[in-house]
Amino acid sequence: MTPALVPELSVSALPASLHFYCDLLGFSVRYGRPEEGFAYLELGVAELMLDQLGIGRDWITGPLESPLGRGVNFQIEVVGLDPILARLQAAGIALFQPVETKAYRVGDAMVRQRQFCVQDPDGYLLRLCEQAGS
Secondary structure, three states, X not given: OOOOOOOEEEEOOHHHHHHHHHHHOOOEEEEEEHHHXXXXXXXXXXXXXXXXXXXXXXXXXXXXXXXXXXXXXXXXXXXXXXXXXHHHHHOOOOOOEEEEEEEEEEOOEEEEEEEEEEEOXXXXXXXXXXXXXX
C-alpha cells in the first residue's frame, strides 16, 4: 500500500538522481516510466518519486533555481548509516551536515538519533538518520 504522503522531486537528470539514490543511498526502484523520466523509489518504508524536468508533464509553480527544494529537508530513517556514509565518501560526495547524535523530545520522552545531511545532485537536502536509543 502506498503511504498517504509521498514527495515527488523534480530533477534535472534522472540517471544522475537514480545513481545517487539507488547506488549511494540504497533505494531501489519500485517501478518506473523511463519514457516520462519518472521513477518511484523505496528504502525500507521510505518512499519518494523522481520526475525529470522537461520530459512529460512538469509541476512547476514558479521559477526553478539551483539548489532545488530550498526551505525543506527530508528525513529518511535507515537501519544503518555507516554503509551509506562509506559509499558517499567513496563517491567523493561531501556532507552538508557532518554526522552527529542529537536528542529530540517526543511527547514526554527523549529520542536519540545519529544523523547527517547531504544534498542530492539537484540540491535537495536529505537528513538520513538511525535510532541511537532513548
